[in-house]
Amino acid sequence: MNPFEPLTRRVALSSWRAFLPKVASYAGSRNHVQAGHENVSRLGACIRFRTLLEDEIIEDTLNQYTFQVAQKWLQEICWRRYWRAWLETRPHVWRRWRQQVRSSRQALPPQTLARAEAVSAGRSGVACMDKIARELIETGYLHNHSRMWWASFWIHVEQLPWELxxxxxxxxxxxxxxxxxxxxxxxxAGLQTPGKSYLVRLSNIEKYAPGYLRGNETGSERLDDGVVSVRSPLEVANFARSPLVEYPTSLFQATGRRGLWLHTDDFLPEIGPLADLAPASVAAYLSERVYKTIYDLSPQRISSLRAVTQDGLDRAAAHYACPAVVVEAEDPVLGLGAWAKDEGLAEVVAFAPLIGPVHDILSRLKLHFAKLNVRLTLIRRPSDVTAFSFATAGFFPFWEKMSRHLNPPH
Ligand SMILES: Cc1cc2nc3c(=O)[nH]c(=O)nc-3n(C[C@H](O)[C@H](O)[C@H](O)COP(=O)(O)OP(=O)(O)OC[C@H]3O[C@@H](n4cnc5c(N)ncnc54)[C@H](O)[C@@H]3O)c2cc1C
Structure with a gap:
């Protein structure tokens, strides 16, 4: 999949069909970083915004392969849901990260900020790491191994704050x-699994990216095996777990005019519990203020958000045969409120936002809708509820339950 292609459902499906035959060789080839990245799916953005469902990927995979052959692939597909479940029950980790990003920019010494700027612009002086930074800026994509090496370089070699x-x-x-x-x-950084950090090593880069990242040795002595050591984390880990918020998995009878709010956590309403909704109107917000002022997203990120939002709305308009509009608003809460009011809605239905930018507007949105006398009904996909219920300890206990669920003993 070309990282510049818009993340539409059509592109997601054709990319997935093209990758399906490679699932059999995925376990053996996934760690290698090579030009074009054709050994991995590059489906991350489609799965993240749900123009393609994990459920669809799992079903197609198991229709074509035995569980044993596809196990590594399925395990990776399930990692995202594990992480999501983890964060759902520790929302303070997300909030603290956002807070630290803001405060670091104001409080860090100017020379630290200047170094962070240089390293992220691909000017660290370590050629292979600079190539990764530039690849991210130019394409919006990095292979998993490049993400690991570069993050480790930033934290343990450059000793820069992980938050930035x-x-x-x-x-x-x-x-x-x-x-x-x-x-x-x-x-x-060593904050997620106490006692475990990930250290970048030159021999590992040599093994998995010999043609891609080697060639220019400038600065590579800083990554020599044995040279990089753990930078002790400054943060005291706080794993306090709040209960998972429960949401219904199906709709109740409508009591008035209904609208559908689509957002970046799920752009596939036509498949699953909202397929029979019959809304009078559909809306999704786009907010330059949120994207630029709050998150400072790259122009590519903003245009891909615009494309995926428009694609979700176009499909929703066709599926429900109703108007589907972009709410361009400085403040998404006021924008969605104005849409609900103009449409005379008694209820707005949406997939329950996950911890992240959309969830951050939720409490204000609920209050605003309550003032306007509009009920907000949030629905979760049954397969998310099942997956989240398995994530009560580490990934491997989660995977054990998940694999029994996907491949029940006969
Ligand atoms: C520092 C760091 C930051 C990361 N940031 C993100 C991020 O913002 N968004 C994101 O989607 N992934 C992130 N990942 C996880 C992983 O690197 C990407 O999901 C993966 O590289 C996406 O490329 P792909 O679709 O070609 O992967 P493939 O190897 O083809 O994997 C298929 C799918 O499985 C899932 N997956 C694979 N590996 C992981 C993993 N380690 N964790 C979670 N899901 C995984 C993804 O949905 C991925 O699209 C990060 C990893 C690291 C080390």
């Missing part, structure tokens, strides 16, 4: 996912 590195990824990655990004950075 994670923010650089969040601003540029077209698949930027609040859970996968924040928690993977924390894992590299």
């Amino acid at each position: 590195g994670a923010d650089f990824f969040f601003r540029h990655l077209l698949d930027a996912d609040p859970a996968s990004n924040t928690l993977s950075w924390r894992w590299v």
Whole structure:
């Protein structure tokens, strides 16, 4: 999949069909970083915004392969839901990260900020790491191994705050996912799994990216095996877990005129529990203020958000045979409120937002809708409820339950 292609459903489906035959070789080839990245799916953005469902991928995979052959692929597909479930029950981790990004920009010494700027612009002086930074800025995509190496370089070699590195990824990655990004950075830093950090090593880069990242040796002595050591984390880990918020998985009878609010956590309403909704109107917000002022997203990120939003609305308009509009608003809460009022809605239905930017507007939106006498009904996909219920400990206990669910004993 070309990272510049808009993340439409059509592109997602054709990319997935093209990748399906490669699932059999995925386990053996996924760690290699090569030009074009054709050994991996590059479906992250489609799955993150749900122009393609994990459920569809799992079903197609198991129709074509045995569980054993596809196990590594399925495990990776399930990682996102594990991370999401983890963050759903620790929303403070997301809030604290956003707060730290803002305060670091104001409080860090100017020379630290200047170094962070240089390293993220691909001017660190370590040629292979600079190539990764430039690839991210130019394409909005990085292979998993490049993400791991570069994050480790930022934290343990450059000794820069992980929060700013994670923010650089969040601003540029077209698949930027609040859970996968924040928690993977924390894992590299040694904050996610106590006692475990991820250290970049030159021999590992040589093994997995010999043609792609080697060639220019400038600065590579800083990555020599044995040279990089763990930078002790400054943060005291806080794993306090709040209960998972429960949402219904199906709709109740409508009591008045209904609208559908589509957002970036799920752009596939025509498949699943909202398929029979019959809304009078559909809306999704786009907010330059949120994207630029709050998150400072790259122009590529903003245009891909616009494309995926428009595609979701176009499909919704065709499926429900009703108007589907973009709400361009400085303040998404006021914009959605004005839409609900203009449409005379008694109820707005949406997929329950996950912890992240959309969830951040939720409490204000609920209050605003209550003032306008509009009920907000949030629905969760049954398969998300099942997956989230398995995520009560680490990934491997989660995967054990998940694999029994996907491949029940006969
Ligand atoms: C520091 C760091 C930051 C990351 N930030 C993000 C992010 O913002 N958004 C994001 O989607 N992923 C993130 N990841 C996870 C992973 O790197 C990407 O999901 C993957 O590289 C996407 O490329 P792909 O679709 O070609 O992957 P493939 O190898 O083809 O995998 C297929 C799918 O499986 C899932 N997946 C694979 N590996 C992982 C993983 N380690 N964690 C979670 N899901 C995974 C993704 O949905 C991916 O699209 C991050 C990893 C690291 C180390």
